[in-house]
Amino acid sequence: MGAGPAGLTAGIYVGREGLKTKILEKGVIGGNANNAPLVANFPGFQSITGIEFLKKTAEQAKMYTNIVEYEEITKIHKTDGKLLLTTNKGEYSAKALIICSGTTYRKLGIKDEGKFIGRGISYCSICDGMFFKGKEVLVVGGGNSAAEHALHLKDLGCNVKIVHRRNTLRAQKYLQDKIHAKGIPIIWNSIVTELKGNNLLKSVVIRNTKTEIDKEVEVAGIYIAVGETPNSELAASMGVDLDELGYITTDKNQRTDIPQVYVAGDVTGGVQQIVVACGEGAVAAVNAYQNLP
Structure with missing residues (x-):
């Protein structure tokens, strides 16, 4: 859920394990990271624009998983040990879900x-x-x-x-x-x-x-550029625990308090950097694979 740095990295790791996977993105591939004028602190790149970084990452992810843009998950619930996802285009059944829904730019809150x-x-x-x-x-x-x-x-x-x-x-x-x-x-x-x-x-x-x-x-x-608000409403609706700022809480393995539901990226709060999002995506994917029911 989400095709930013965390979601794309998770897709790479899970896809490489040979699992049937799909990344659902309500907008376009990349998320907020597309707006980064320059990424100068990601290992391996002296400098690269956010758009170019996400293009390269998406190209790699597409080798292992299917990425669907403009498909938004509207409801999630568990039944018979599986997760049922309803989107604006259809329904899916999954053994595990990795939420990488990111954040939304905060507005000034003034007239017009x-x-x-x-x-x-x-x-x-x-x-x-x-x-x-x-x-x-x-x-x-x-x-x-x-x-x-x-x-x-x-x-x-x-x-x-x-x-x-x-x-x-x-x-x-x-x-x-x-x-x-x-x-x-x-x-x-x-x-x-x-x-x-x-x-x-x-x-x-x-x-x-x-x-x-x-x-x-x-x-x-x-x-x-006055900060972001976590896109955690859908997770909250299924009972996932949030902190006082609305970010989704996880353990060190990116697990939430609901079995088979993992989270990675900016929606977890903390250090909101591309390198961190990628790391969390990898951790979530590895643990999701190792703990499949």
Whole structure:
């Protein structure tokens, strides 16, 4: 369930054991990892875009398993020791399930945010960054994703600034060093409170949380990178245990509290990195195979 780094890796490992497997993906292969402008910390690749990394991984996975895009699981229940999966296209019976449902980008939660998605608001600089070359762009957030988007947009020739609600970034030090080296301005202790424009975004209102002073800034686009929400609703509906943040809890073998149900990737929380997702996918697959009923 899910064709991101965790799901694809799990498919490789289970498929190599000769089992009949299928990866169901409600969207396109790759998930959020497709949006990574640059992957520079995965062993074996000095640097590679998220899209290219996922393309290579999917090509390998297809050697061992069938990957189905745009098929969403809507219900899961156990009966007679098997798992019955209902999707928007049909039904499946399985001896084991590996959930790799990932996360969804968190929104700012302000008026007209949905209206401007794709019309100035974006979550993927590698997808549409070129549209903003030479234009004013804001990146909202302070973690690794925000830093990576800002650096990528700068390299594309955008006039980019970072808006962060705190006075320090959460991004890794090497990313912060690159931001400073490239002279990317950071608007500290600030949040975006209002979006303005007609069909396209024209400006935003930024509020300083210390002084409570608002300032309107003309922009062509903003990239939102303020975290993710785990896609764990379906797992919760079948009784899988979640932590206080909604992430699925597992043991060291990626097992949930329901037999034959395993989990891997960002939906487990913790260190949300591609290399970790791949590792968890492998662990889940090996244990699913070894413990088949």
